[in-house]
Amino acid sequence: MFGPMRISFFVRHTLPAAALLLAGCYSRSDIDAGQSDKPSSPEAPATQSPAQPAPSKAAAKPATPSTGEARFPRVNVFLEVSGSMQGFMPASGADARTTQFQQQVSEWLSGLERDQRVAQRGYFRIADRPLTDSYKALSETVRRGISQPAKSTSIPAILDTVANRYLGEGTVSVIISDFIYSPERAGDVPYINTDIADALAHSRQDLAVSVYGFTSDFKGTYYPAMKGRVGKVPNCCAEPIPYYMWVLGPAELVGRFDATLMKGLQGEQAHFGLPALEVPNSVLSRFQRKGSWFVADAGKQAGAGGHAVAIEEASAQEPAEFVVGLDLAQLPELFQAPAYLQKNLALRGNTTEAKVVKVEAATEAAKRSGGPEAAYTHFVTVRVTGKPRSKQDLTLALPAARPTWVEKWTTTDDSRPGSQTFALSRQLDGLQKLLAGRQAGTNAADVLRVPLSVQPD
């Protein structure tokens, strides 16, 4: 039936035409290839694709290795052993009662000594200058009490020494002290912040300081900063007394140190000089959504996340709600507390119609879901109560506000010892002034920022 000429017509014209048409269609392999070809923009570090969450997560943060493989080349520990510290470390008698200081510090020291991620450790007692010690001797001191109290050293002098001589490349230094600083003249109290800032002024440019506050029983003589009325308070104290651990070092290392070795401590914390972090984040297109909106930059993968939300309809009565997933595992613990985040996370932008309504930590169910939400530790729900007229850029930011506990822990007169420290807020003011000024170019005013946008569909 087929003449040779007719077959060739069919083969030459019809088949190629059909092949062309079918080749124009997308297949799943095209889509996957297209996604991996796309250069990952710095603003969108975690555009998660559900089919391959692991590789894209790894690609999202190449600069900061995940907490599991964090390495600390050197960690120095400085323990103040002046007379004022004796009350925290009393020589344990027959009753063998210990203070919280002894328990917490020896536990922490032991954790540091055992930690595989720390390459080198240095232990020092602070007398008039830091004296090299061993782990064994230092933990003995903490447990059995100070045998020979050193002469008191002023806080700025300690900071100056540590910041200039013990903060080499890759070094984190931890100072354990009561941080009671009394200037030589009572009239110099208003300059405490300046003294602290001066002491650290010539330290490395990327210095960050994290302050951890704890309280402990105190059995011994208390030396108040204000020596006007009472020189010292013997047989102190009924109330617990605060002590502090200051973590100093390069900002990147301090951030990692906070997230690993300072984890799970029962105290308060404040952080200074940490740079604004780019945490892995994404708007989750299917997770706990409300209303009609879609992720405009989701691309070709069903259920993929993004950073631009196109609102189809929203009103005050029927708002649209979308959830932003954040991975905050590399932040200090303070910034991982949902209550703190709920209070402080703010949405900045040129609109009043978008607000953060809820911040939650990931539940077990979310972690095991296998969906894109499994990659995140926290979920921020944003409510939009009106359809935007044009594209609006928003920033989800956590401002580096000084936490409220600092004021509560501060006193102007510590001649009656209590769980407050003399002029603590002034000391931290000094830190803040110095370190915020240094990092002005890198938005040190925020702990983290996530760029988002809302637009009409």
Place this chain on the structure above:
Amino acid sequence: MKGFFRALYEVIGSPQPSSEVPVYREVIFPNIGLLNIGITLALLVLFYLVINRWMRVATFSRPSHWSIMLLVNVIIAFIIVIAQVKGQNVVEHSYMYWLALLNAIYAALFFFLFSLVFRKLSVNASTTPF
């Protein structure tokens, strides 16, 4: 081209559920549109050229035979939408069936319109469907 198919398929409203809008616009609309046109053309070539010109089959050129081809095209158009939507793992929604129905209607329309051209190329069926 994406814009064209988007306009073509969004006459019944925006895709549902709205979380999957980008996938429909980026992938599913162009896919089903191109497949629809391609399969329609293939069936027309089969009917007008292969059967009724080169093979000269004398017993498959009536309007009723043309209707059989149209029906086959409509069914295929319906099925490819279901297959494409399921293949992209989008969240289930009844919208899928409305989209399939719309694509089936387009398939019938394309089949009819292209017939007016293709019948001129045919020998046996040059007056089909009318």
